[in-house]
Amino acid sequence: MHDNGDYRRRFFQFLEALTERVPAQAAWARAFDGAAYRRLAHDYSEYFRREMDTGFVSVAVPAAADVVKQERVMRADETRSLWARLARVKRR
Secondary structure, three states: OOOOOHHHHHHHHHHHHHHOOOOHHHHHHHHOOOOOHHHHHHHHHHHHHHHHOOOOOOOOOOOHHHOOOOOOOOOHHHHHHHHHHHHHHHHO
């Protein structure tokens, strides 16, 4: 979201799709088509390390088949909190 390039544009496309009630998995696939998971993970790790000026710890990334996917409806207070945080970032 803090990227000024392709990822930022794609992330806001993802959020827009969610507001159109597109299921999260389909919205993500639509916004990030062709953007490999490992590239996203690598770029995010590098961004976080650079921006947060922290040490870096390597962790094993589970295979997609091992990831437990869980969906739930967010409570109203969670939704308001998320949108408030996203609105602050979008104004930057």
